Amino acid sequence: MGTETLAEIINAYELTIACEKCGAQSQQSIGWIRVHRDMKCPGCEAVIVLNTSRITGTIRSVERRLNDLQSQLTERIRKL
Numbered sequence: 001m002g003t004e005t006l007a008e009i010i011n012a013y014e015l016t017i018a019c020e021k022c023g024a025q026s027q028q029s030i031g032w033i034r035v036h037r038d039m040k041c042p043g044c045e046a047v048i049v050l051n052t053s054r055i056t057g058t059i060r061s062v063e064r065r066l067n068d069l070q071s072q073l074t075e076r077i078r079k080l
Contacts, residue, residue: 006070013062015055021046030059 004012011031017039018025024043028036028050038049 006066010063010066013066015058015062017048017050017055019043019046019048030062033059 011029011034013030014027015030015033016025017028017033019041022041022044024041026039026042028039033050033055036050038047040046041048
């Protein structure tokens with residue numbers, strides 16, 4: 001098993017990005033999304049804005065869930 005940090009795991013986590021124009025979906029890592037403001041749709045070439053409240057909310061939700069999971073695992077390991 002690797003020794004990735006939680007931040008590395010979060011950055012590698014992939015989200016599904018959907019084009020509002022044609023519905024095409026693509027996967028992008030959170031790390032990639034953080035450094036790009038927008039992207040071209042692989043289907044119709046429309047510009048997809050990435051720094052929307054929906055996408056940033058999803059990223060925060062992933063961060064929260066993984067932080068909670070890490071806390072739970074740390075607690076269980078301490079009890080062993």
